[in-house]
Amino acid sequence: MILARVVHDLLYEQPNAEARLRTIRTSLGLVGALSMYGLPPAEFVTAHRPDFEQAGVTERALPACTYRWMKLAGAGFGLASARGNSAGLTFAAALTSGAASHTSASLFRRLWTYDSHVAALMLLASLPLPVHDLERRRRASMMIALMQALIGCVYAQAALSKLHNDPQSWLRTGDTLRGSVAILGTPGARKFLNYPKIFPALSIGAVAVEAVVPLAVLGGPSVQRYAGMAALAFHGSTAASMRIPFWHLASLLPAIFIHRNRRERVDEGSPK
Amino acid sequence: MRIMGAHTRNARADGMVLALTAVYLLNQVRHTWQRRKRWPFCSYDMFSYPLGTRFPQPRVQLLDDIGATEPMPVYGLLPVEFFRTVAILDEIFYECSDEALQDRFADRLLWRLNERPWRGFDEVRASVRPRTLTGWTGLRLLDVVIDLADYDAEIDGPLHDVQPFYSYRWAA
Numbered sequence: 001m002i003l004a005r006v007v008h009d010l011l012y013e014q015p016n017a018e019a020r021l022r023t024i025r026t027s028l029g030l031v032g033a034l035s036m037y038g039l040p041p042a043e044f045v046t047a048h049r050p051d052f053e054q055a056g057v058t059e060r061a062l063p064a065c066t067y068r069w070m071k072l073a074g075a076g077f078g079l080a081s082a083r084g085n086s087a088g089l090t091f092a093a094a095l096t097s098g099a100a101s102h103t104s105a106s107l108f109r110r111l112w113t114y115d116s117h118v119a120a121l122m123l124l125a126s127l128p129l130p131v132h133d134l135e136r137r138r139r140a141s142m143m144i145a146l147m148q149a150l151i152g153c154v155y156a157q158a159a160l161s162k163l164h165n166d167p168q169s170w171l172r173t174g175d176t177l178r179g180s181v182a183i184l185g186t187p188g189a190r191k192f193l194n195y196p197k198i199f200p201a202l203s204i205g206a207v208a209v210e211a212v213v214p215l216a217v218l219g220g221p222s223v224q225r226y227a228g229m230a231a232l233a234f235h236g237s238t239a240a241s242m243r244i245p246f247w248h249l250a251s252l253l254p255a256i257f258i259h260r261n262r263r264e265r266v267d268e269g270s271p272k
Numbered sequence: 273m274r275i276m277g278a279h280t281r282n283a284r285a286d287g288m289v290l291a292l293t294a295v296y297l298l299n300q301v302r303h304t305w306q307r308r309k310r311w312p313f314c315s316y317d318m319f320s321y322p323l324g325t326r327f328p329q330p331r332v333q334l335l336d337d338i339g340a341t342e343p344m345p346v347y348g349l350l351p352v353e354f355f356r357t358v359a360i361l362d363e364i365f366y367e368c369s370d371e372a373l374q375d376r377f378a379d380r381l382l383w384r385l386n387e388r389p390w391r392g393f394d395e396v397r398a399s400v401r402p403r404t405l406t407g408w409t410g411l412r413l414l415d416v417v418i419d420l421a422d423y424d425a426e427i428d429g430p431l432h433d434v435q436p437f438y439s440y441r442w443a444a
Contacts, residue, residue, distance in 0.1 A: 011290075038394050040352045047380045055368045098312070104352075105311040110359045116312040120296065127289060130282045142286055146293045153297045154316055157304040161317035164305065169322055175420075179323035182418065182425050183345070184354075190425040244395060 017140035022084035027255040033078030042068035061106035070100040094122035152214035159210035174199030189241035228257025325420040335410035347397040378440035410441030
């Protein structure tokens with residue numbers, strides 16, 4: 001009964017949902033546009049697709065020319081949708097950037113599709129809002145809740161994979177983290193290699209953050225805000241230690257988990 | 273009646289979105305459990321494979337008029353994320369046995385390093401810039417082992433069990 005109430009509030013009672021949805025679309029548009037810049041150049045697709053086909057490692061994807069246009073269109077629609085008030089532009093950005101991202105991932109089937117959440121989030125953010133006020137709020141609230149669930153799922157997957165594939169290292173020895181810092185670490189982080197005993201604790205801490213964020217989605221606005229800040233700090237530390245900011249996820253956390261506008265704060269302080 | 277109709281349609285649409293999202297999330301978790309990646313699903317299994325205290329790593333020596341560079345990480349050889357570079361080189365030069373394909377790939381790789389250098393962005397590492405006007409003229413890929421017991425990250429060494437597994441040089 002309590003869980004049903006929590007899920008209902010999470011889905012349909014997100015505070016100030018419409019204004020937050022605009023902020024989320026803005027963040028997503030900018031992230032989507034910038035992520036197009038990070039994809040491989042079309043020349044790479046043209047040059048190596050025959051090699052990958054011959055090696056039997058490629059899957060069906062767009063031709064290089066279409067890929068180039070999808071990248072440009074993805075960046076353009078992403079920037080245009082950053083105004084935050086057009087579901088149509090967000091939808092166009094989701095389709096074009098998704099097509100470019102799919103081509104990059106399909107070119108070589110072992111390529112990890114580790115930023116496909118951006119297209120999935122854009123698709124959710126592009127649902128049209130109904131005309132009726134109450135239904136608009138409910139739909140906007142549901143969209144935010146589903147985006148929170150999607151991001152929570154990413155962290156849950158990261159924790160699950162570590163516990164499933166390498167529990168000994170992530171819960172006891174810390175060897176995998178230590179080895180990763182050795183080969184990828186920044187000069188500052190490499191200094192910690194002289195203190196191998198701290199890596200088990202750091203490993204457990206990393207898995208703990210990844211496991212707690214999904215649970216915090218159910219915890220209401222305040223808990224979500226703290227979880228979002230913890231996750232941001234986590235990404236900050238991986239950026240500082242290994243130059244892996246996971247920015248395409250981290251930069252969405254303020255809009256989806258942390259941001260609350262002035263009206264909401266005033267409402268919280270006033271009598272119920 | 274018209275308002276009721278719209279209300280029903282919206283409720284149905286919401287239900288469908290909820291169901292589709294639930295299916296998507298379940299598929300995501302399934303991909304993690306099965307260690308699979310297939311766009312748009314992703315296992316997000318970063319750093320989840322055991323390294324141990326002694327593990328193999330790829331290194332490259334680039335060749336030019338001066339000679340060969342010191343062995344260095346392969347991350348700056350392709351304009352894709354560093355972990356993708358490792359996976360691609362592994363597939364082309366390790367798993368594949370077609371020497372003509374390997375030489376064609378290496379040829380294009382060297383051309384790109386010389387003619388189309390790229391900047392680093394996020395997890396894409398900047399290309400290894402040529403030291404001379406003639407640019408890079410060859411490469412040698414090495415299989416090495418890193419032992420955390422004696423590895424010094426500042427000098428990227430000592431590297432153990434160094435085994436060259438592929439080399440290519442432009443004809444003079």
